[in-house]
Amino acid sequence: MLPKSVYELKPYFYLVSGAWILLFYSGVLLVIGLLLYFLGAWIWVLRSDYRRLNHRSPQTPVNRHYWNDPLYELLPFGYILAALLLIGLRQDILMLLSAVLLLGSGLLVLRIRVVNRRQHRKTESGTSVEWANELSLDAVPDSIGRMIPLTDVSQVPAIEIQKPDCASCRIEDICLDVGLDIRCVQELMRLNQNLNPRESFEPFHRVVARHHGDLYSREQLLPILERLHTNSDLCLTWKKPAG
Incomplete structure (x- = not known):
């Protein structure tokens, strides 16, 4: 590379x-x-x-x-x-x-x-549930990693969702190289910071299917997800929940 x-x-x-x-x-x-x-x-x-x-x-x-x-x-x-x-x-x-x-x-x-x-x-960064809606996320994790439906987010103040900062990211080339839509990668990175794709494959598969249909089988998708998961600690797309 x-x-x-x-x-x-x-x-x-x-x-x-x-x-x-x-x-x-x-x-x-x-x-x-x-x-x-x-x-x-x-x-x-x-x-x-x-x-x-x-x-x-x-x-x-x-x-x-x-x-x-x-x-x-x-x-x-x-x-x-x-x-x-x-x-x-x-x-x-x-x-x-x-x-x-x-x-x-x-x-x-x-x-x-x-x-x-x-x-x-260029827009102001900060906590924004609307950004999760824009990325079509069904749920976001709370401070201990539990997935909370977006309809209940207002009741969970520990959740912090930050707008992406991909322009400053050190691993942007990795995300662009996996062959998935950038919005799809952003959703996957949000999940990767709280879930392991090998242990919880289905949420990741639903995200990819929403963007790319049934283009990828489990065998094709897992190496991509694991590569993103390995580098998720360096991702600036999201701010991890405190806890």
Whole structure:
């Protein structure tokens, strides 16, 4: 497994390498530059969509006619690519001005998307039963680990539910590498801090089934759950109940 610092820089390495080739080389190398550029862009898009904390806005009938998700996601990278091509031509000041505008537009759109998709990370942290409802949890543990239905949470003040802090987590790469939806992983981590998946498999299975259906058998799921359980002490998704 790649170190997290290298793993996180991979799409930017592809993007910068592709852009460099497009700016300073010609011939068959341009094809390699385009491939590297779009590979970096696509990896960035996949990570951005997988890690987003807000919900994707549904497309209107009008938008659906003109856009599909991949085209929409790659649009800012298209602006930047057009700017690079215009800079590479170096013909007149009008082209350079157009390139600057396209480059600024692409970077601005990327910035807006990053901010919007991480908006929940900027909200005030603290105890929040609503967050458990948002993750579709049926119950949460009390201070000694007993599972309490959410309908009774108001009667159990020892329960503390904290909004996720995945952006600061040291094991985020592990959670992203198990192949499960990030919301599913957050629920599993909440259970992992109070239950052992080998001893109490059914609650974990219900969580996975709610997000992924019957895609995983017990034999396929247990290694994933045990890996998450092994690292749950380092998880910043939830605050453990005191006790």
